[in-house]
Amino acid sequence: MGLFSGKKGLVLGVANDWSIGWAISRFILEQGGEIGFTHLPDKPDDDKQKxxxxxxxxxxxxxxxxxxxxxxxxxxxxxxDVMKTTAEHFGKIDFLLHSIAYADRSDLQNETIETSREGFKMAMDISVYSLLAVCREARPVLNDHASILTMTYFGGEKIVPRYNVMGICKAALEAAMRYLAFELGPRKIRVNALSAGPIKTLAGSAAGVNDMMVLYEGMSPLGRNVTHDEVGRTGAFLLSDMSSGITAEVLHIDGGYNAMGAPGRLLDHFVPKAAVAKA
Ligand SMILES: NC(=O)c1ccc[n+]([C@@H]2O[C@H](COP(=O)([O-])OP(=O)(O)OC[C@H]3O[C@@H](n4cnc5c(N)ncnc54)[C@H](O)[C@@H]3O)[C@@H](O)[C@H]2O)c1
Structure with missing residues (x-):
């Protein structure tokens, strides 16, 4: 018997085997769960259907x-249509993962103040409004006591230079998650967000994860980055009955980085200990 034996769910946001959505799905599948997946549509005339x-x-x-x-x-x-397919295959589902974000690369590279109106609307539509739209349409297929999870990042809570417009999206996404948790609470449906430290993925590379990984390694209490497996297991935990008392929560999986109020051990690279002692 696995943690997900007899459980069925929907996963939105797997692009490839580097995706956080896949790390979570893989664990669930290994634990006996059944999953319906979606992919970003390919152009009909594209033979490769990448x-x-x-x-x-x-x-x-x-x-x-x-x-x-x-x-x-x-x-x-x-x-x-996805909810219809879900109902046809599963009847009802026990979990739903929303692991989707997008912003135009130029809007990510620009300073936040330069974000274009169209770019802002698109980033908010795909990265935030989609959670509301998906949860609304999923209501008839969700079992009571089901669990919904979305993926967020610390740049929605604090200033993380270069995360820019996506930081605004994540702040809104976390607020949306809380309102959904309240509104779906009477059916005992839980809604949470998992705030992961930088992980190498397609979306992550657009958001500059490589530099952030250096920072997390130097600064986080654990002194390292989190792995795909760790994010997978923690995401699965939030989608499982193991977390039945948790809703409206932003859970950080970042080696403790979010708790730091100063650069900590990273400072040793810039200010030799001897110099600090002299001062
Ligand atoms: N990689 C990181 O460091 C990191 C850290 C914290 C949070 N996150 C979040 O995790 C989530 C998943 O990202 P990832 O890093 O696994 O990258 P990813 O590129 O593997 O996943 C992003 C997914 O969003 C999907 N998507 C984009 N536009 C879409 C649209 N219009 N309709 C449907 N799907 C669409 C893509 O197809 C892809 O599957 C995102 O919300 C991201 O912000 C990532």
Missing amino acids: NRRRVEKCIQGFPGAKFLVPLDVQDDQQIR
């Missing part, structure tokens, strides 16, 4: 992976 193929490559060999359908969260009809 988006679909990449996700197919992840899920092959996992009997618990039950379907794979296209989804662009900017399209309400596609969201409804």
Whole structure:
């Protein structure tokens, strides 16, 4: 018997085997869960169908992976179609993972003050509004006591230079998560956010994770970065009955980085200990 034996769910936001969505899904599948997946739609005339193929490559060999359908969260009809497919395969589901974010690269590279109106709208639509839209359409297929999880980052709580417009999106996403937790609470449906430290992924590379990983290694209490496996297990925990008392929560999995109020051991690289002692 695995932690997810008899549990069924939907995962939105696997791009490839580096995706956080896949790290969480893999653990759930290994623990006996059944999952329906979505992929970013490919252009119909694109022979390679790269988006679909990449996700197919992840899920092959996992009997618990039950379907794979296209989804662009900017399209309400596609969201409804995914819920219809989910109902046909599973009836009801026990967990839902939203692991989706997008901002135009130029808006991420610009200073926040330069964010374009169109870029802002798109980033908020895909990265924040989609959680509301997906949860709304998922209501009929969600079991009472189901668990919903979204992925966030510390740049939504504090200034993280270069995270820029996505920081604003994450702040809004965390607020959306809390309101959803309140509104779905009467059905004992839980909604949480997992705030991961930098992890190498497609979206992560656009948001400059490599530099952040150096910082986390130097500054976090654990003195290292978190791994895909660790994020996978903690995400699965929040989607499982093991976390039944937790809702409306932002849980950090970042080696303790968010608790630091000063650069800590990182300072040793810039200010030799002897110099500090003399002063
Ligand atoms: N990588 C990190 O360091 C890190 C840290 C904290 C939080 N996160 C968050 O984790 C989540 C997953 O990102 P990731 O790092 O695994 O990268 P990823 O690129 O593997 O995943 C992002 C997913 O968003 C999907 N997506 C983008 N636009 C979409 C749209 N219009 N419709 C449907 N899906 C769409 C992509 O297809 C992809 O599957 C994001 O919310 C991200 O902000 C990432």
